[in-house]
Structure formats: structure tokens, C-alpha cells
Amino acid sequence: MTFFWSSWITLISFGCWAFILGVLLFVLKYKPEVEEDGTTGHEYDGIREYDKPLPKWWLVIFFGSIVWGVVYWVFFPAMLPGNWNGLATIKVDGEDVPWTSKNELFSELESNNKVFTDNFEKNILVKADAAGATATLATLNELQATMRRSDNPPADLQAQIDEKVTELAPYVEKLSENPNALKVGSRLFLQNCAVCHGSNAKGAPGYPNLTDNDWLYGGKAGNILTTLHNGRVGGMAAWRDQLGEDGIRAVAEYVLSLSGNQNDYDLDQTKVAQGKVIFHEPTNCVLCHGPDGKGMISAGAPNLTDNIWLYGGDRETIRETLRYGRAGVMPQWETKLGNERIMLLAAYVYSLSDKTGKAPETAMANTAATQPVATKEATAN
Numbered sequence: 598m599t600f601f602w603s604s605w606i607t608l609i610s611f612g613c614w615a616f617i618l619g620v621l622l623f624v625l626k627y628k629p630e631v632e633e634d635g636t637t638g639h640e641y642d643g644i645r646e647y648d649k650p651l652p653k654w655w656l657v658i659f660f661g662s663i664v665w666g667v668v669y670w671v672f673f674p675a676m677l678p679g680n681w682n683g684l685a686t687i688k689v690d691g692e693d694v695p696w697t698s699k700n701e702l703f704s705e706l707e708s709n710n711k712v713f714t715d716n717f718e719k720n721i722l723v724k725a726d727a728a729g730a731t732a733t734l735a736t737l738n739e740l741q742a743t744m745r746r747s748d749n750p751p752a753d754l755q756a757q758i759d760e761k762v763t764e765l766a767p768y769v770e771k772l773s774e775n776p777n778a779l780k781v782g783s784r785l786f787l788q789n790c791a792v793c794h795g796s797n798a799k800g801a802p803g804y805p806n807l808t809d810n811d812w813l814y815g816g817k818a819g820n821i822l823t824t825l826h827n828g829r830v831g832g833m834a835a836w837r838d839q840l841g842e843d844g845i846r847a848v849a850e851y852v853l854s855l856s857g858n859q860n861d862y863d864l865d866q867t868k869v870a871q872g873k874v875i876f877h878e879p880t881n882c883v884l885c886h887g888p889d890g891k892g893m894i895s896a897g898a899p900n901l902t903d904n905i906w907l908y909g910g911d912r913e914t915i916r917e918t919l920r921y922g923r924a925g926v927m928p929q930w931e932t933k934l935g936n937e938r939i940m941l942l943a944a945y946v947y948s949l950s951d952k953t954g955k956a957p958e959t960a961m962a963n964t965a966a967t968q969p970v971a972t973k974e975a976t977a978n
Contacts, residue, residue, distance in 0.1 A: 717937045725775035730768035737761040762826050766819035772944035782945030810951040811905045813897045821943045828929030831897045835922035847872035849915040855890045857904030
């Protein structure tokens, strides 16, 4: 709340208190003339008015509420925001901080999260034979807390965090075989990931299918963990200005000749030959997609030789991708969900992926009752 509104509400509140208190004191001091029977002489509809003192219990409650209100304002930061933090404190992230509604929310979230993490360690990790992850998680939480509190964190701190995240990969594989872990992971997926990847985790145009074996940044447990923790920002450059329309059409024809759906088209072999030359220019497509067009996990560049397309693999869509480029963003979930929930999401995604290269019907059938989880990478194909 701004200083103006806080001050305005403060003045109105004190004004109301002063007015009500003044009226009450005036009534207490006012002594009307009474007749011998104790009435004021005022009568209406047969009812005579007496002058009786206010009940003491009522006065105690009234004055007590005023005192309580003043004490409340002293303890909590209701006056002079920015200069007065109040006397009340609350524990957030292991530290005592001034009470605010925001800090109270964070404190309650931490309390609820502790219940979750305790249950995760005792009832999920232990039963999945992955209790060894507890020490790594503790270290990871400490490193992340240091990162949040530090204005100038050590240069190698992020590298230490990434290393600890990678150390959790073997435990994620164990969790992927645990029914309870998958059940919780499926709920997390539906709450956070299904809006993009669909409730069946099979994606949509621009959002990857999580149930196949095609991964832009790798489908191993460690890769999935890194993606969920840090997110991904992928980009396919626009080539319209560099290549011109003729170059765009030639490269699109060559990409079609590489792909798994080339049999659906009558290819122009002249354009295919021209496109091949353009594709293999050192600063063009080969830089990310490789000389064989199979892509590079390190760059998040997709494989162009299969029939799996993020935005569509027909001729006109490929041309549009080349002309205008593509931009995909997979958000980071580290600060939103925490390490334990990310482990469960990663385990669920890992369980859905077709590691054999066959259709993932078995994996989907095993988790049909719980429904899908987490997230692959949303970058250009």
C-alpha cells in the first residue's frame, strides 16, 4: 500500500475512534434532570425513559477494544509504511522478518511445504529405495537459499547448484518405478503442465509430445531435471532476409527430402540440390542441425530426418518456419515448485517417455489412472 493510502486510512481510523470516544465521554458526563421516580419525564406510547448508567461490562469491552486496536497498530506495520515495520515478526526462510501479509503468506507456504517434504522423504523416497537423495536435496536447498539471499553470489555457485541437480538423476529413475511417486507426479503435471502439453502429455503444435523418444535437449533423467529447474529458451532464426524467397523454397525442399514424410511429396530435385548447398554453408543450418540434419542436443536443435515436427512438417509450414523463425519458451519451475516436486515431475515424464523407441502404450496404460506429468522443451522444429 502506498504512503498516501496508508496515511489516509490511518487518519480516518483515528478520527472515527476519537469521534466515538468523544460521544461516549459526553454521554457519560451528561446528567439530565430526573423526576422522583427516576425517569427523565420523556414518555412515548406509554413507555417512560429512565436514566441508567451504561453496564460496566460493556464499558470495559468498549474501552478495551480501543486499547487493543492501538496496540495492534503498534505491533503491526499499519502506520508510516517504509519507516515503521511494527514490533511483530514472523519467520521466513529461517529468518525473523517484520510481519506483513506477504511475509505471513510466505511463512504459511513454507510450513505447508515442510509437511509435504517430510512426507516425501519418509513415504516416497524411502519406499522407492531413493533415500540417498535426502542429503543431496539438503545441500541443494542450502545452495539455492544462498543464491536467493546474495546480491553478488560467488561465480561458481550456479555451477554447484547444477551439479547437485544432476546428482539427483539416479534417484529420479528409481522414483519413475514407484507407483506412489507417479501418482503424486501426475497430479502435479495436471496442475502445472497440462495446460501446454495436454492432459495426455502428447503436446500440441508448438508444445512437445512427452510420450515419444524425441527430445530437443535430451530425454535422460538428468536432462529432464535440468529442463524443469532452469527452463529452456529455444529459437529458430528467421532466414527470409538472408536467403530470400528462392533460398527459402530451396532449403525447405531439401529439408523435405531429409524428413520421414518426403514420400508424400513430389520433390523438385533441382531445388533439393540448391537447398543442400545453402543448408551446408558453415554459417547456415548445418551450424545447429549438423551435417546429417539430425540436430544437436547441446543447442536444442531438432532432428530433421524423422517425421516428428513441433510446428508441422508439411511444405508450407517448413517454409514459414524458415521465413519467420520460431521462438519457444519452457519456463523454469525451480522457484515455483521446489526441488522435491520437480523430482516427482521429472520421474513422471521419464516414465512416460518411450525409451525403447516403440509406441508408448504400455507406459500410458500403467499411469492411466493417475494421468500425465511434467514438461519437455518447447523450442522450434
